[in-house]
């Protein structure tokens with residue numbers, strides 16, 4: 001699909017072209033790193049919903065760049081980056097690609113295989129479903145994708161690790177924060193300046209992964225199991241899901 005002249009006037013679009021990033025989204029991750037110092041102790045990173053690959057480029061340039069300079073993190077372990085998307089993308093140096101669905105347990109297993117059984121230090125997700133233009137439906141689908149990303153993250157992330165994901169700041173976003181806070185001691189919402197003001201998109205930076213005691217990752221729907229976290233929040237979540245579903249089918 002061709003780019004509109006509005007895109008071409010956009011400063012980050014032009015900068016991305018100049019600096020060789022595959023998409024202007026690269027600046028969102030770079031700015032989030034600037035704010036949260038995301039990469040300092042990271043050797044193993046996962047990029048969920050990665051195509052066309054600008055976030056993977058950022059990971060590759062930052063982590064492998066540091067390695068090439070001899071500045072190794074975490075006791076000098078080798079840097080490993082895995083990118084997952086439904087779509088194929090052009091190869092990137094030092095990035096292993098999995099063409100797969102983040103909602104599938106086989107994808108989690110493939111990531112773990114690539115890390116030789118070691119957990120990831122960082123999982124990022126810029127996932128976006130196809131936008132329908134119907135606000136409530138788009139918000140609902142984005143929320144489901146975020147929960148799917150959280151779900152697979154619980155299979156692959158080390159305790160203490162960091163998860164960064166796109167979120168739509170819709171009217172019910174606090175319920176999503178509640179879900180995330182069950183798994184992370186710190187959840188912060190940030191809107192990098194390269195994210196368009198006209199978009200309700202923002203990013204959650206979830207630090208210090210600390211799942212509830214006894215939590216066992218399970219792709220069949222662990223996040224909808226109310227035995228984890230606050231029961232009242234779970235009841236609110238169920239009500240909201242019903243409202244969303246009814247709205248979506250109306």
Ligand SMILES: C[S@@+](CC[C@H](N)C(=O)[O-])C[C@H]1O[C@@H](n2cnc3c(N)ncnc32)[C@H](O)[C@@H]1O
Pocket residue numbers: 022023025026048049050051052053054055056084085086087100101102103126127128129145
């Ligand atoms: C906004 S793009 C990501 C852009 C990317 N971060 C970059 O910087 O180049 C969103 C991606 O999410 C992917 N996606 C959506 N649902 C997915 C799923 N269930 N599993 C894997 N990828 C998915 C789409 O294929 C699309 O490539």
